[in-house]
Amino acid sequence: MSSGDGGGQGFAVVTVDDDVGRGLFATRTFSSGETILTETPVVSCQHAWNASYGYSACHLCLAPLETAEQNARRLSDNPGILLPNSECCQTRPNFHVECESCPVKYCSDQCRREAWDRFHKTLCYGGCVASRSKRF
Numbered sequence: 839m840s841s842g843d844g845g846g847q848g849f850a851v852v853t854v855d856d857d858v859g860r861g862l863f864a865t866r867t868f869s870s871g872e873t874i875l876t877e878t879p880v881v882s883c884q885h886a887w888n889a890s891y892g893y894s895a896c897h898l899c900l901a902p903l904e905t906a907e908q909n910a911r912r913l914s915d916n917p918g919i920l921l922p923n924s925e926c927c928q929t930r931p932n933f934h935v936e937c938e939s940c941p942v943k944y945c946s947d948q949c950r951r952e953a954w955d956r957f958h959k960t961l962c963y964g965g966c967v968a969s970r971s972k973r974f
């Protein structure tokens with residue numbers, strides 16, 4: 839086994855062997871609910887099944903773009919459901935924004951700007967949709 843420390847974060851990256859590979863191992867006791875590690879994925883996308891059922895997520899961080907109550911209503915096909923403690927839901931629709939050129943949605947302007955700088959300025963299909971609609 840070999841290891842590298844997690845920068846004093848309470849974990850270590852350990853290579854067990856060639857068959858098992860590497861993993862994170864705790865080097866101290868963590869409290870329930872304590873965040874151990876946060877990282878930005880290199881690549882991420884919503885599962886096609888979720889999208890086909892109308893689940894809306896931020897194009898960058900995949901945060902839900904519907905409240906828990908909206909989610910329960912959509913999944914149950916019951917628009918009258920009222921969830922208790924709706925104030926605990928962390929979805930903030932008033933912060934949601936769209937790409938200026940296509941219908942891709944983000945949880946915040948910060949995510950929209952970060953996505954634009956990292957990949958969306960290359961992958962945005964807004965110009966393609968506009969030119970395609972002109973041809974037909």
Ligand SMILES: [Zn+2]
Pocket residue numbers: 896897898899900901944945946949
């Ligand atoms: Zn986001």
Ligand SMILES: [Zn+2]
Pocket residue numbers: 937938939940941942958962963964
């Ligand atoms: Zn776009």
